[in-house]
Amino acid sequence: MAAINKNTPPLSRLEQKEKTRRKLIDTALRLSASKSFSSLSLREVATGAGITAAGFYRHFESMEDLGLVLMDEVGLSLRQLLRQTRRDRAPMPRREAVALSVQAYIDYIRNNPGLFQLLLGERVGGTPKFRRALHQELEYFKQELASDLVELQKQYGPPLRNAEHTAEAIIALFFVVGAEALDMDKKSINSLSSRLIEEIMMVFRGSEQ
Amino acid sequence: MAAINKNTPPLSRLEQKEKTRRKLIDTALRLSASKSFSSLSLREVATGAGITAAGFYRHFESMEDLGLVLMDEVGLSLRQLLRQTRRDRAPMPRREAVALSVQAYIDYIRNNPGLFQLLLGERVGGTPKFRRALHQELEYFKQELASDLVELQKQYGPPLRNAEHTAEAIIALFFVVGAEALDMDKKSINSLSSRLIEEIMMVFRGSEQ
DNA sequence: AATTTGAGTATACAGGTGTTTACTGAAAAA
């Protein structure tokens, strides 16, 4: 019972501000799970985070500003997850490798509906800035997947005709299936996963020289 | 100079009502080209159609109601266009047949941005009813394409492993590329078309037994 | 110890929102 001085950490001003900022971000994310980001109001986000509407401006200059920050976070975390899944696995048959990535992806969506809806929901209808940011995220996805595919096929399979096209097609599948996953109950998810796996395998076959 | 009695047709009450209803629908469609349908207000649609907000209720009981009607129209017209394109063509090499459909599709999107944004924009974030209606439309798309694919391959190519999966993958590609087409200038569209064609061909190859 | 800084508050503003109410006036029905 020597040091109990950590139970009420004397938050510095900066720490406190950062804490509030995170609360704003998390609130926006939480609310995004049940409606589109663009239909969120500044006031409800501020109130949800426990501050007044005017206080919001100490952290972001507009909802769009907050949205762009969110977009960064979402894109980054999802890309890291997928990269990690692709890297961490031991050598295994291609279909099983695909299945692993698909599973990680679906789990992510189910556990972070707000994040994913943000990525999908503003693809159309958001502000131009927003769409551009989203487009950039998708570009990253594509490039990372393409380079991983090249790597992978070097080791295991015949070379690809066109890694970029392959990556684009696979990402298209991921997104469409992701949108469906949001609305499904837990027991339908399995068939969705295996469908996605099959379709990705189909793309793989078609992409080989 | 016998019959000039058609220059001021004496609109019956029903005709007049129908005319206003169409104006509401068309206005909603027009406004959907520049923002998402769910961020449209009842008032601006009514005003845009030349009636007061209260008058709106003589035609639809809510914006969601109007939205569902819109969804039907959009889905129907786009599906008809695509079916027609697939049917009308003379026998031709597969790649060219694909190119024809892709061209018709891209043209449609460019000429009817409001329609297409409606289809895409409410996929996430819309009301549950809305999403269900959208899901149904996509199901129609898939089934029609799948049955056309079976037909096509009977004549020209090796049979498909799984026509449904093939159709799903192709539709996923269509939608992702469609979303990109909305934001592009006219001269970038060509490369988008050929990219889509290549990716569809890739799926075809992978789908053959 | 005195001063400055700045996160968050309280309040007010002008304007937009969906919905309800009683109404008008012309077409349709009697």
Place this chain on the structure above:
DNA sequence: TTTTTCAGTAAACACCTGTATACTCAAATT
């Protein structure tokens, strides 16, 4: 010709929106 119907109006409602202003009061700086 009289009566009924009903698309559309006008006005009011309670509420929500983003933003600006002047403020508090504690932490950080001097």
